[in-house]
Amino acid sequence: MSDKIFKALIVDEQDDSVISSVKEWSVDKLSEGDTLVEVDYSAINYKDALATVKNGGVIRSYPMIPGIDFSGTIIETTHDGLKVGDKVVVTGQGTGVSHTGGFSEIARVPGEWIQVVPQEMDLKVAAFVGTAGITAAQAIHRLESIGLNNDKGASILITGATGGVGSMAINLLKAQGFTNITALTRKKSTDYLEKLGVQHIISTDEMLENTRPLQKQEFDYVIDTIGGATLEAILPKISYGGGIALCGNASGIKFNTTVLPFILRGVTMFGIDSVQLTSDEKKELWQTINQSITKEMVESTISNDVSLEGILPVTKQLLEGTHSGRTIVSIK
Ligand SMILES: NC(=O)c1ccc[n+]([C@@H]2O[C@H](COP(=O)([O-])OP(=O)(O)OC[C@H]3O[C@@H](n4cnc5c(N)ncnc54)[C@H](OP(=O)(O)O)[C@@H]3O)[C@@H](O)[C@H]2O)c1
Incomplete structure (x- = not known):
């Protein structure tokens, strides 16, 4: 061989x-x-x-x-x-x-x-899920530890929404019954996100308009795949007791912020690394994902x-x- x-x-x-x-x-x-x-x-x-x-x-x-x-x-x-x-x-x-x-x-x-x-999953679907799905599932799992599952109407923001991790996060949250998901995108066309069935779509430009350190509390939970200036703009908009799972850096590795969202609103920030998960941790995430995957999700x-x-x-x-x-x- x-x-x-x-x-x-x-x-x-x-x-x-x-x-x-x-x-x-x-x-x-x-x-x-x-x-x-x-x-x-x-x-x-x-x-x-x-x-x-x-x-x-x-x-x-x-x-x-x-x-x-x-x-x-x-x-x-x-x-x-x-x-x-x-x-x-x-x-x-x-x-x-x-x-x-x-x-x-x-x-x-x-x-x-x-x-x-998993027995019911075919090999194409397993590759489709891949790192993007495991990362999204891990981010959701971390946010569950601060209450994500308590309210299916919680306001959830996904950045880099048309990307692999962003799309999988939307898919998995929708499959779990969440009804108030906002997708943040730089793209002009919203056709793809509409096909995914996301409830709200906002543009990155809109997000970057206001830079005060504390702003209107718009999002209870955030899955961020892009980092950089957009992350700076999001932190002041996270609700009291909410949290953000930081997965990626598509728009940059640096961000400036203040301590205010953390000390005045108790915001929690999780760093996500799906690369070095243990085999047991991955197995658990695959089982969760397997319960959520549908043919329509894969096709869209x-x-x-x-x-x-x-x-x-x-x-x-x-x-x-x-x-x-x-x-x-x-x-x-
Ligand atoms: N922590 C981990 O374990 C882990 C695992 C997987 C991926 N990641 C990271 O997560 C990020 C996303 O990965 P992916 O595989 O989902 O990538 P992807 O499919 O390329 O998606 C990234 C999305 O981010 C947005 N974007 C791209 N370039 C941008 C820019 N310059 N400024 C602002 N937004 C930009 C685009 O979405 P819109 O056009 O909709 O805005 C794009 O579709 C990457 O940084 C990747 O390295 C981390």
Whole structure:
């Protein structure tokens, strides 16, 4: 098996730049692991887009196969509790950044990174959920610890709403019966968000209008995927006792704020990292997600289905902020 040849998207350094192309690769050039998976599907995340550009800041060594998520079937394993033929999914850990990832017909990973796909879920849906779904589910779980579940009419704001994490957060909250979700978006067209069934849509420009340190209490809970100036503008609008789960930095890593929302309104801020969740934590989140996923949700959120060769135009869209929803990579 070690000399088996297959196709993968390879990102490599060349002079002062980074080049990405689909090439033939072999198992002996994959990162170490006790389990080989024949990959059926992957999906494209913001981190995968960063992996394809110079100074993206995510790739730890070259050459690298990006793809932080993949689902497929085990074809070889020596890991306790796994067997050939198991349908599995991998999200996060070091895949696609420090360990060869899922934009590949074959992937090799340590068995402890693997989740067996819930029985009723198919492999395409598992890749569709991927890191975006796990991150959204983790953010929701953290907000539940400060009361999110007490009132299905609570006002919830999702930023970067048309993105992977944002879309999955909207989907999961809707499935749990929340009725007052606001999507924040930079996009002019609201068609995609209307299809997701979000109740309110506001523009980023509107959010940035007022910069006083405490403002009208508009949102009980927030899932933020963009950070930067928008995060600065949101904190003063969070209600007394409310909270924000900070997941991403699509608009920047810096923000200025005051202590007032925290000391006068008891606002709680959670940092979300879905990359290094333990296997047990992930298993619990997969079970929750599995109860929420519907066919309609998958259909309204998948915007594109591409082959390995079709990945790069999509990563460009993610970096430009013009992409909506989830793009699936059909690999097998
Ligand atoms: N903490 C974790 O474990 C974790 C896990 C997954 C992802 N993340 C992070 O979460 C963020 C979202 O990831 P994703 O995979 O959902 O990305 P994505 O699909 O590319 O979505 C990001 C969304 O943010 C908005 N956006 C993009 N560029 C922007 C900019 N320059 N300024 C303001 N808004 C911008 C866009 O939404 P609108 O056009 O609707 O505004 C875009 O659709 C990324 O920063 C990613 O690294 C973190």
